Amino acid sequence: MNRDPVILGTGLGKCYPIYQAPVDRLKQSFWRRRKVFYREFWALRDVSFGIRKGETVGLVGSNGSGKSTLLQLISGVLRPTEGNLRIRGRVSALLELGAGFNPDCTGRENVFMNGAIMGIPQQEIEKRYDDILRFADIGPFIDQPVKTYSSGMYVRLAFAVAVHVSPDILLVDEALAVGDLRFQQKCIARIREFCEKGTVIFVSHDPTVVRELCSRVIWLEGGRIRGDGPPREVVDRYLAYMYEGEKEPAGARPQDAAGPGEEGPEDLLRGFLPVDSACRQFGDRRAVIEAVRVRSRNGTAGVVYSGDPCEISLYFRALENVDRPVAGFVVRDRLGRELLADNTALLKKELPPLSKGGGYVLTFHLDSWPNLREEEYSLTAAVADGSLTDHVQCHYVHDALVIRSVPVRMPGAILSVTKTEISLGKVEGGHAS
Amino acid sequence: MEHEETIQTITPAGTPVVPFLNPVRLFLHLWGFREIIRPMTRREIAGRYRGSWLGVGWSFLQPLLMLCVYTFVFSVVFEIRWGMSGEESRSAFAIALFMGLISFSIFSETVNAAPSAVLSNPNLVKRVVFPLEVLPLVRLLGSFVQAFFSLAVLVLAMIAVFGTVPWTILLLPLVWLPLGLFTLGIAYFLAAIGVFIRDTGALTSIFTTMLLFLSPIFYPLRAVPERFHFLYRLNPIAVFVEEARKVALWGAFPDWGWLFAAAVFSLAVLIFGFLWFMKSKNAFADVL
Numbered sequence: 001m002n003r004d005p006v007i008l009g010t011g012l013g014k015c016y017p018i019y020q021a022p023v024d025r026l027k028q029s030f031w032r033r034r035k036v037f038y039r040e041f042w043a044l045r046d047v048s049f050g051i052r053k054g055e056t057v058g059l060v061g062s063n064g065s066g067k068s069t070l071l072q073l074i075s076g077v078l079r080p081t082e083g084n085l086r087i088r089g090r091v092s093a094l095l096e097l098g099a100g101f102n103p104d105c106t107g108r109e110n111v112f113m114n115g116a117i118m119g120i121p122q123q124e125i126e127k128r129y130d131d132i133l134r135f136a137d138i139g140p141f142i143d144q145p146v147k148t149y150s151s152g153m154y155v156r157l158a159f160a161v162a163v164h165v166s167p168d169i170l171l172v173d174e175a176l177a178v179g180d181l182r183f184q185q186k187c188i189a190r191i192r193e194f195c196e197k198g199t200v201i202f203v204s205h206d207p208t209v210v211r212e213l214c215s216r217v218i219w220l221e222g223g224r225i226r227g228d229g230p231p232r233e234v235v236d237r238y239l240a241y242m243y244e245g246e247k248e249p250a251g252a253r254p255q256d257a258a259g260p261g262e263e264g265p266e267d268l269l270r271g272f273l274p275v276d277s278a279c280r281q282f283g284d285r286r287a288v289i290e291a292v293r294v295r296s297r298n299g300t301a302g303v304v305y306s307g308d309p310c311e312i313s314l315y316f317r318a319l320e321n322v323d324r325p326v327a328g329f330v331v332r333d334r335l336g337r338e339l340l341a342d343n344t345a346l347l348k349k350e351l352p353p354l355s356k357g358g359g360y361v362l363t364f365h366l367d368s369w370p371n372l373r374e375e376e377y378s379l380t381a382a383v384a385d386g387s388l389t390d391h392v393q394c395h396y397v398h399d400a401l402v403i404r405s406v407p408v409r410m411p412g413a414i415l416s417v418t419k420t421e422i423s424l425g426k427v428e429g430g431h432a433s
Numbered sequence: 434m435e436h437e438e439t440i441q442t443i444t445p446a447g448t449p450v451v452p453f454l455n456p457v458r459l460f461l462h463l464w465g466f467r468e469i470i471r472p473m474t475r476r477e478i479a480g481r482y483r484g485s486w487l488g489v490g491w492s493f494l495q496p497l498l499m500l501c502v503y504t505f506v507f508s509v510v511f512e513i514r515w516g517m518s519g520e521e522s523r524s525a526f527a528i529a530l531f532m533g534l535i536s537f538s539i540f541s542e543t544v545n546a547a548p549s550a551v552l553s554n555p556n557l558v559k560r561v562v563f564p565l566e567v568l569p570l571v572r573l574l575g576s577f578v579q580a581f582f583s584l585a586v587l588v589l590a591m592i593a594v595f596g597t598v599p600w601t602i603l604l605l606p607l608v609w610l611p612l613g614l615f616t617l618g619i620a621y622f623l624a625a626i627g628v629f630i631r632d633t634g635a636l637t638s639i640f641t642t643m644l645l646f647l648s649p650i651f652y653p654l655r656a657v658p659e660r661f662h663f664l665y666r667l668n669p670i671a672v673f674v675e676e677a678r679k680v681a682l683w684g685a686f687p688d689w690g691w692l693f694a695a696a697v698f699s700l701a702v703l704i705f706g707f708l709w710f711m712k713s714k715n716a717f718a719d720v721l
Contacts, residue, residue, distance in 0.1 A: 017719075073443065075562065076441075076443060076562045077559070077560065077561060077562055078718070079443065079444075079445060079447055079715055080443065080444070080445050081445055082445055083445075084442060084443060084444040084445070085442070085443040085444075086440065086441075086442050086443075087440070087441050087442075087443065088439075088440045089439065090439065095560075096560040096561060099556050099557075099560035099561045100556070100557065100560070100561035100563055102472075102473065102476065104476050104480050105472055105473075105476050109472040109475075109476070112468060112472065113468070113469050113472055113473070115468070116466065116468030116469045117469060117561065117562065117563055117564070119439075122468055
């Protein structure tokens with residue numbers, strides 16, 4: 001195997017000028033470089049890396065971290081503002097599927113045109129044409145203009161072309177949720193197959209997929225490389241960053257004015273995340289939930305491990321006296337289904353009245369976190385005044401926190417118990433009567 | 434891998450444009466995209482009358498009908514004469530006018546479409562790596578195909594009216610080729626400008642309409658007072674229209690000197706337009 005990098009990026013940067021008003025763009029062209037009328041926004045800066053043949057590289061990072069920009073640079077759609085890229089071999093991008101299609105041309109013509117755009121000789125496409133057709137599975141529609149296609153057919157054809165042109169380097173964006181489930185499976189299988197022999201760069205938000213598919217992970221944040229190495233290590237650091245919110249890049253998220261760290265005892269309030277004012281919330285605000293925390297095992301906030309004890313804590317402050325406080329939480333999945341909920345009234349635990357101005361930390365100690373699928377869940381927290389059946393909400397915060405659940409094994413449905421033993425007994429004489 | 438490995442270097446500067454000063458490099462570059470150009474041109478032609486009942490028949494009918502209208506207005510109402518003798522002059526006028534229009538529309542169709550050629554395809558600019566330089570060329574080829582349809586109508590009309598077609602009509606490509614180069618050069622220039630200045634489209638159509646009347650299309654060059662002739666000699670379209678008419682209708686040889694000068698000039702225009710286009714191509718994505 002050739003050890004030279006197939007992709008070599010040196011000091012890559014991409015800058016977008018931001019103009020306050022369109023007229024500034026005009027002024028700029030008159031002034032040339034003598035006076036600057038724009039603010040610079042660097043989507044990517046000082047990014048250097050080398051990718052060797054056969055590597056499957058996962059690209060992770062929060063929204064706006066520069067992942068897509070980097071893929072666009074490699075695919076050649078964007079040109080870097082500084083630095084340069086050397087690419088050896090044919091690049092095929094599963095980025096903007098079908099963006100290059102001419103809506104008036106038939107599917108067949110578009111297959112050949114798409115190939116030609118990628119610089120592939122006609123004979124080579126002819127050889128693969130049948131495979132492409134079979135993969136796209138759009139039947140006689142292939143001779144219809146693609147503008148008559150359903151969006152699924154459109155994307156299927158584009159995907160089929162992109163993976164059948166025998167690229168040396170395949171760029172995959174996670175927005176791969178194309179077509180129906182069956183086709184998605186086919187796509188994933190094809191990508192996996194390609195990972196075996198080719199070089200793949202894979203952008204995803206899903207740590208499971210990244211850990212499973214990739215041999216190396218590059219973590220981008222704020223347009224710079226924050227981590228580059230083995231998947232488990234980098235993904236864990238990335239997750240810790242995401243959920244613990246350590247050192248937010250400037251301007252990435254408005255910091256809550258009243259950070260709990262300044263007020264309470266330092267150790268009691270560690271790992272709390274302030275409630276974002278953007279959360280949906282209601283209540284008479286006699287008591288206000290200011291921050292929440294979920295942690296288990298090793299104390300990483302926001303990540304819980306199935307089967308391990310875990311703590312769910314609410315930090316709230318009483319703005320008025322609350323006579324009969326009740327506090328609780330609900331854990332929901334992505335579809336908003338309630339999976340887990342508890343409150344002090346259900347637990348028959350009577351809290352003392354809250355006195356005006358007081359700050360409290362209420363912690364639910366769960367003996368074991370259920371075995372949930374590995375995905376993101378949201379925590380909703382509430383403080384009310386009254387009883388289980390008759391109460392007034394003081395503060396009810398939807399989706400105050402995002403939790404990632406790490407399963408001990410794949411649950412068959414939404415959840416499973418953490419431990420199940422199997423025993424098999426053989427019944428003599430065949431069937432039971 | 435079964436195909437040869439290519440190495441590409443992506444730098445902020447983009448593809449160097451200087452090599453395209455050599456016209457051979459320029460043509461080879463465009464030739465390399467023939468697989469894209471061919472189906473797009475086919476669609477361009479078929480797309481014009483797509484869905485209509487007559488289809489490509491309109492390519493013949495439309496020029497024919499326009500020919501009738503022009504003939505009526507200019508020779509019956511305005512009584513313009515081409516200076517030919519006898520009864521047949523009215524239909525002969527129609528043919529002369531038609532020939533002028535065919536040549537002119539190669540230019541005007543391409544140039545009028547140029548300002549929006551890139552502008553109307555933001556997908557190809559921002560979302561994929563597409564050789565944008567084929568867009569104006571596709572339009573030009575479409576116009577040429579239309580011109581040949583019209584030429585077929587013209588030849589039939591000539592046989593009907595004159596009973597013969599001069600052999601020099603075979604020299605027509607020699608005149609049309611530089612016309613094509615000139616047109617393409619202008620189209621590249623306008624396609625690039627059009628992305629940055631949206632008024633280009635409106636200005637262009639006014640300009641081509643002016644040129645239509647300032648070129649010897651509805652009248653022979655002879656009808657123009659002698660002192661204005663030099664202006665017509667400076668108008669490349671006028672030269673091409675006149676020379677094309679000479680070889681296709683009057684059975685005369687073109688004015689070789691002017692034709693050669695025009696060809697050199699056209700090539701220069703093309704190179705300039707192409708370089709301009711390639712140079713500003715990098716900035717398209719910033720403003721679309």
